[in-house]
Amino acid sequence: MLYREVGQFKTSYVADEAIFPIPLDRWFVIGLTAFAFLIVPLFAGQYFYAEVLIPVLILSIAAIGLNILTGYCGQLSLGSGGFMAVGAYAAYNLAVRMPETNIILVFVFGGLMAMLVGILFGLPSLRIKGFYLAVATLAAQFFLEWAFARVKWFTNYAPSGSVAVGRVEFFGIGIDTPMRIYLFVLAITVLLALAAKNLVRGRLGRMWMATRDMDIAAEIIGIRPWHAKLSAFAVSSFYIGVAGALWGFLRLGSWEPLAFDINRSFQVLFMIIIGGLGTILGSFFGAAFIVLIPIMLNQLPAWLGIPLSTATISNLEFMIFGALIVLFLIAEPHGLARLWAIGKEKLRLWPFPY
């Protein structure tokens, strides 16, 4: 009754090509964004910012990036952690060596460097496919992790091997309180998500999807496979690189390569599978799910009043996390975004589902 397309006539091409052609969708997204910008800061507390909102937002950028590569272009990658590290360390090096640089430029530089490295490690995708490629991207992960741990130049000869960034400033305004960090990250996330949404419904996105669905057929109808695959690697690594830089600068503050190890890659991969492959919305759902689950599992024994040692808790966490992943895949292999879509379908007929 509330949510339907009936009677909504599009009278211009612009209206037909809109991102959200249904007004209710459009108002919902605008409303949600406004809510996130204006209302959330009114009630969110320190812990909620630092442990929930900021990680979810930053990791959804990374998830969008990986979703572009894996969900839209069909190239399975296990190297996201490595590309995040490239973003973080590139941004760090620019910030340390040219302290006057605007922070936006620093993050963009992180993204661009990750993009270059991503293209380089994307080259094998022109020859190899499927799980062979997945294992090949692990080469990127391990090599990059090693490079940032061993090559002293990258860490500016820090004796401990871990790097720290100072105060982050945006045109003279210090991004130092959790609320400011949140708003800053939120703005970047919204911009990047909007860009991604537009990319995937344009020419580039269609090229990716054609390559994903059947690469040989795509090649025959005139899509250059190297163009499609490498552009997917480039855009995806840019997003992941920016996410890495944000993660390092605004979430961690100081970090070592271990922050971007293979578990980070798996984490981002879990997000897009749980959220839904090939959807931008799903990246947000997945990021929220994966960030919230460990927090809940951590709190659970305390709530229930069961005294457990930390080792047992961490083992149980592993178990429950793994079981949840499997359960989730059995229940809904197409992810949370699919559930959302089903919900919308239902809503369309509601309350008269005949």
Next chain:
Amino acid sequence: MLGPFLETLIGGLLTGVLYSLVALGFVLIFKASGVFNFAQGAMVLFAALSFARLAEFMPLPLALLLAIVVMVALAYAVEFLVLRRLVNQEGIILFMATLGIAYFLEGFGQTVWGSDIYKIRLGLPTNPIFLFESVFPGGILIDPSELIAATICGLLVLVLALFFQVTRVGRALRAVADDHQAAQSVGIPLNQIWLVVWAVAGLVALVAGMMWGTKLGVQFSLSLVALKALPVLILGGFTSIPGAIVGGLIIGAGEKLAEVMLAPVLIRTFDLAGGGIENWFAYVLALVFLLFRPQGLFGERIIERV
């Protein structure tokens, strides 16, 4: 110069055999069900933990028997609880499911069996053997337990090859590996075959776990050995048992030689804080290799039609 070189080479080859033991488990499952089983490493850890803890209260053969039972039960659980419910899903979904299984097993194994470092004592000789002392000064040092591991691995491959070639179940396994649908239509029960394959992979994991456990001690890092087996896998091809063996030898030897020969050069040239190139060298080696043979050394050639 030749002496140390040979020593590194042989040491690398022997370690390589252990890699191929882990890779073998991957290959078995991928061949029969097309599942890229990331949980193989966790299975190695779980098997080794079960064996090590059981061996604390009972004689070795009994512990081994019980560990085998545990691994078969695990295969049954995986088939019944996970695989059966994910039939006909895409490869990536199955891969993610095995990642979930890997997380679960790592947690489960350590909850049940404890998370300390445990020793496995198989009573293997540990005194190093020196070969060719007359030819090279100091001879070539070889760890006998690794030599035994290599022999066991060779025997295992032989048994597996016989099992695949001669027995009825083996033939059914090969049929399933060839074509799921065709196999099913001639009356081969897929579920049973998967159960058998996971059980065999579990046993291979047990052998691998025992060998690695003797070498490194049974601890959490054992599940990371799987990450070392992956380049072996792409080098040899996902579907080839000989590929897993040859790949393991190449990776094992290449890795050790690189650490000895290449790492010092890299450290000098790029002013590094230490070597440790073992972690990625195997991958890069495999990657370069893949550029020339995209399906690995012995993998099936993929012919695609539109």
